[in-house]
Amino acid sequence: MLRKRMKRNRMIRDGAAVIIALLLMPAVNAENIIEFHFWMDKDKNIRIEDVRVVPGETDMVQEHEYPLRIEVSGGKDTYSTFFVVPFSRLTNPPTPAKEVLVSKKLPYPGNSGKVMVFEYDNLLYSFDLSRLCVRDKECGDYENYLSCPEDCNLGVPDYLCWPAEDLVCDPDCAEEADPDCLRPEQETEVIKETEQTIQLINIIIWGAAAVVLVLAILASIHLRKKKR
Secondary structure, rough: OOOHHHHHHHHHHHHHHHHHHHHHHHHOOEEEEEEEEEEOOOOOEEEEEEEEEEEEOOOOOOOOOOOEEEEEEOOOOOEEEEEOOOOEEEEOEEEEEOEEEEEEEEEEEOOOOOEEOOOEEEEEEEHHHHHHHHOOOOOOOOOOOOOOOOOOOOOOOOOOOOOOOOOOOOOOOOOOOOOOOOOHHHHHHHHHHHHHHHHHHHHHHHHHHHHHHHHHHHHHHHOOOOHH
8 A cells, every 4th residue: 555655656746747847948948058078089080979968058169270160050050169189198298099088068959950070171970969859758868858858757867967856856866966865764754754644634534524423413412402
């Protein structure tokens, strides 16, 4: 009985969280960015490490003399940022590196458009932003609930901690980072308190019903005596 009640409570909590996420999406969207992580070697070959929508600020650089640039297209707008890649490791002294991890914080125009990497006018790589939300009912690569609440609700692991009071424990948050998360002993205490509260309410309800019944019986007896 207790397990069924806990399961029902979790289902209600998860459903409420999805509704909250959908309501918050338009307000949060203006502050969301794309974290774009990729590896580049000396031959300018690129392989993606991770692409994720997160809250934050962009780090766009407008140094047009840099040979490399990233363009983000979506709708009517196109955003550009320029960069260089030093192929060396941060050691003392620096040592050569065949491949370097590049991380950029880019504007998020939504799930339409592309992120493209150029060397001058030569296209090196293109990432389609539709991959941020595949809509296959599975929270997969590059998706999280900010970019794809249809596939990733707040209770699903998506490599993004959202420590808000939204009735759902985010599994990506560290211990005690999310106020909605309870340790097993805390959850046991809450269940006990809830059970005690329910018992008290039942006692009050049944007690009030008994009082009303007794008063009704006394009133009925009093009326019969008057009629005689």
